[in-house]
Amino acid sequence: MINLLVRGDSGKAVARAEAGVEWTVGFPDLSATEFPMLWALTPYGDAVFNQRQIPLLLAELDRLPAACGGEWVGQARELCQVVERGTHLYLWFVGD
Numbered sequence: 001m002i003n004l005l006v007r008g009d010s011g012k013a014v015a016r017a018e019a020g021v022e023w024t025v026g027f028p029d030l031s032a033t034e035f036p037m038l039w040a041l042t043p044y045g046d047a048v049f050n051q052r053q054i055p056l057l058l059a060e061l062d063r064l065p066a067a068c069g070g071e072w073v074g075q076a077r078e079l080c081q082v083v084e085r086g087t088h089l090y091l092w093f094v095g096d
Helices: 054-062 071-085
Strands: 003-008 013-016 046-049 089-094
Touching (some): 013 071, 071 089
Antiparallel strands (some): 003 013, 046 089
């Protein structure tokens, strides 16, 4: 499971998603050229997105294949808004 949270520069979590990303067979099949942000996700590591990367991530969520979707997508969108509205905030996808 990949957990989602927003952290500030201090590393302190300021927001969390209740749903996590379930690593399915669809994720390794995502094209690095079509989904460069989501392609960075890995079940065993972390991926961090800054305020300038959030619009790219949101665009990828719009066209995400159904096999990779789930409740986490809507919650990821909400966390993206937190990052966009704040300063020095980052969206983290934290693998096991």
